[in-house]
Amino acid sequence: MNPLTIGKLAKQADLSVETLRYYERLGLIAPQQRSEAGYRLYRPDVIRRLRFIRRAQALGFSLEEIAELLALSGNPAASAGEVKALTQAKIADIERRIRDLERMRQALDGLAEQCPGHRATTVDCPILGALNGEDQ
Amino acid sequence: MNPLTIGKLAKQADLSVETLRYYERLGLIAPQQRSEAGYRLYRPDVIRRLRFIRRAQALGFSLEEIAELLALSGNPAASAGEVKALTQAKIADIERRIRDLERMRQALDGLAEQCPGHRATTVDCPILGALNGEDQ
DNA sequence: CTAAACCCTGTAGTCGACTACAGAGTCAAG
DNA sequence: CTTGACTCTGTAGTCGACTACAGGGTTTAG
Known part of the structure; x- marks a missing residue:
C-alpha cells in the first residue's frame, strides 16, 4: 500500500477524481508529492482526512468551515x-x-x-x- | 393610477427592476402592453400577483412551483x-x-x-x- | 434645450459543491 | 509497440434566485 494515484484514492474514498481536485483547490487536501510526470501521489492516510470531511459535512459544516476544523485539528496547541x-x-x-x-x-x-x-x-x-x- | 412603468412597479412592490424582468423571463408576470418605445407597462393589479409570489416564497415554494400555483389560480375550472x-x-x-x-x-x-x-x-x-x- | 433619470436587450457574475469537458501528456498490459 | 486507461491543466456548466453591468435609446424636469 504505497502512494495512491488520484484515481485509486477516488475509488477508495468513493469520491470522483474531480471532487478530489476540487478539494485540493479549496485547501482541504494535498498530495504528499508529485511523480516525475506531475501525477499527484497521496499517502493512504489522506483517506482518514476525507472521512473527516464527509462526517463534518453530514453535521452541516460547509467546506470552508471544514477547512477551519482541519486546521485546528492539525494544530495540537490550539484550544x-x-x-x-x-x-x-x-x-x-x-x-x-x-x-x-x-x-x-x-x-x-x-x-x-x-x-x-x-x-x-x-x-x-x-x-x-x-x-x-x-x-x- | 394608470399603467405603471417598471421602475414605478419596482418601487411599489419593493423589488428591483432586475428582479421584475427576471420574473418575466420565468413567466411569473408580464406587462399588459408595451409603449411605443418598447417600455413595459403594467396594470396596477400586477402588484397583487407579486404579493402572491412573495407569500408563496415565504411558505417555501420555489419560483417554478409558484408558476404552477399561479397557473392554477388563474384557471377557475381547475381543481x-x-x-x-x-x-x-x-x-x-x-x-x-x-x-x-x-x-x-x-x-x-x-x-x-x-x-x-x-x-x-x-x-x-x-x-x-x-x-x-x-x-x- | 439639455442633463438627469429612466428604460431597453443581452450577457455575465454571485453563492456552494460539485460535474463535465477539451486537449494534451503518461503509464501499463498484451 | 500499440492501444486503452489513466493523468494533467484550465475552463465552463449546473442549480436557484437574483444582481450587475455595458451600451444603447427615451422621457421629463427645470
Whole structure:
C-alpha cells in the first residue's frame, strides 16, 4: 500500500477524481508529492482526512468551515474552545433554520387542512385565497 | 393610477427592476402592453400577483412551483385538489428537511456537551475525535 | 434645450459543491 | 509497440434566485 494515484484514492474514498481536485483547490487536501510526470501521489492516510470531511459535512459544516476544523485539528496547541465555538455557531444556525421551516410547515398545515381538495375548484381554494391575501 | 412603468412597479412592490424582468423571463408576470418605445407597462393589479409570489416564497415554494400555483389560480375550472397536492408535497419536503436538521442538531449537541472547551487542546477535543472516527 | 433619470436587450457574475469537458501528456498490459 | 486507461491543466456548466453591468435609446424636469 504505497502512494495512491488520484484515481485509486477516488475509488477508495468513493469520491470522483474531480471532487478530489476540487478539494485540493479549496485547501482541504494535498498530495504528499508529485511523480516525475506531475501525477499527484497521496499517502493512504489522506483517506482518514476525507472521512473527516464527509462526517463534518453530514453535521452541516460547509467546506470552508471544514477547512477551519482541519486546521485546528492539525494544530495540537490550539484550544478545543475554538472547535466548540464553531460547533455552537453551527448549532445556532441549524436551530434558526429549523425554526424557519417549522413556521412554514405550520402555515402550510393549517392551509392544507382547510382545503377541500378535489371537491372544490381553485376559486374556493383557501390556499390560493391565503396567497392572494384574502385574510389579513 | 394608470399603467405603471417598471421602475414605478419596482418601487411599489419593493423589488428591483432586475428582479421584475427576471420574473418575466420565468413567466411569473408580464406587462399588459408595451409603449411605443418598447417600455413595459403594467396594470396596477400586477402588484397583487407579486404579493402572491412573495407569500408563496415565504411558505417555501420555489419560483417554478409558484408558476404552477399561479397557473392554477388563474384557471377557475381547475381543481383545488392540485393545489392541495402541491401543498402536501411541500409539507413532506419541509418535514424531511426538518428531520435532517434535527439529526444534525442532536449529534452536534451531544458533541458540544462533551467538549471541555478552552480547558483542553484540540488533541483532547471530542468533537475532532468524532470527526476523526475515533468512536464506532 | 439639455442633463438627469429612466428604460431597453443581452450577457455575465454571485453563492456552494460539485460535474463535465477539451486537449494534451503518461503509464501499463498484451 | 500499440492501444486503452489513466493523468494533467484550465475552463465552463449546473442549480436557484437574483444582481450587475455595458451600451444603447427615451422621457421629463427645470
